[in-house]
Amino acid sequence: MALLTACGKDRNHPGYEFAPQMYVSKAYEGYTQVEGQKNKFNPFGMNMRLPAKNTVARRTYNTVFSKGDSTGQTTIRDLMVYNIGPNDLVKAEKELANPVPLNQDVLKDGEVLYLQYCAPCHGEVGDGQGKVGKVYKGVANYAGITKNAGHIFHVITYGKGRMWPHGSQLNPEERWKVVHYVNKLQDDLNGGSTKEEKKDDKKVEEKKEEKKAEAKKEEKKEEKK
Numbered sequence: 001m002a003l004l005t006a007c008g009k010d011r012n013h014p015g016y017e018f019a020p021q022m023y024v025s026k027a028y029e030g031y032t033q034v035e036g037q038k039n040k041f042n043p044f045g046m047n048m049r050l051p052a053k054n055t056v057a058r059r060t061y062n063t064v065f066s067k068g069d070s071t072g073q074t075t076i077r078d079l080m081v082y083n084i085g086p087n088d089l090v091k092a093e094k095e096l097a098n099p100v101p102l103n104q105d106v107l108k109d110g111e112v113l114y115l116q117y118c119a120p121c122h123g124e125v126g127d128g129q130g131k132v133g134k135v136y137k138g139v140a141n142y143a144g145i146t147k148n149a150g151h152i153f154h155v156i157t158y159g160k161g162r163m164w165p166h167g168s169q170l171n172p173e174e175r176w177k178v179v180h181y182v183n184k185l186q187d188d189l190n191g192g193s194t195k196e197e198k199k200d201d202k203k204v205e206e207k208k209e210e211k212k213a214e215a216k217k218e219e220k221k222e223e224k225k
């Protein structure tokens, strides 16, 4: 008696297939590699090839960071999945809070990213006077905009008005770090402790002195008459 079976003892053999043309695709598919139909052009008959050397991987959205407290115990695990649509700025403002704990390391990372991606337009101090900002009209001065983290995060992600989206350049964690840094710049701008403002203050003082001196000269002239 002949025993008909598709499975054999050899585990490396897929067994016999009946009428494979019914279910094997003619077109190349990513993961299929069928004997006799192997890709003629790629090594080992692969359809998908390995990425070119030095390819940079798309970054993962699964972010883990510790709060940086002395115990080192508090760990936040955040998938940072962002499901708020481009037109839902108000929702972002209301519902989002910065999940990245604020500390010096985070601010430093935020600064590096800010200088790379934002400073050309917004300026190193956030006053909108970057090299590009001076030519590309209408760049916002951070001194005059909301500090709401969700708002800023949303603007970075999707852009706003004349500003382009940066969601593909910066992953969510990086964006939140930039938000911390933008908030810091806003404090500096509005607290008057930036280099630029100090320079401006100096100019104002100098002008005042000049005016005083002029006024004195005028007084002396008056006296002489």
Ligand code: HEC
Binding pocket: 114, 117, 118, 119, 120, 121, 122, 132, 136, 137, 138, 139, 140, 145, 146, 151, 152, 155, 156, 160, 161, 162, 163, 164, 166, 178, 182
């Ligand atoms: C090509 C220039 C350019 C770059 C680069 C740029 N921005 Fe902007 N940004 C603008 C302009 C222009 C506006 C004004 C948008 C408008 O209202 O038309 C703006 C506005 C903003 C606002 C205020 C939005 C509001 O509510 O009015 C924030 C916050 C902001 N940008 C953050 C950033 C951050 C953070 C980065 C870096 C990740 C960045 N921008 C990169 C040009 C730029």
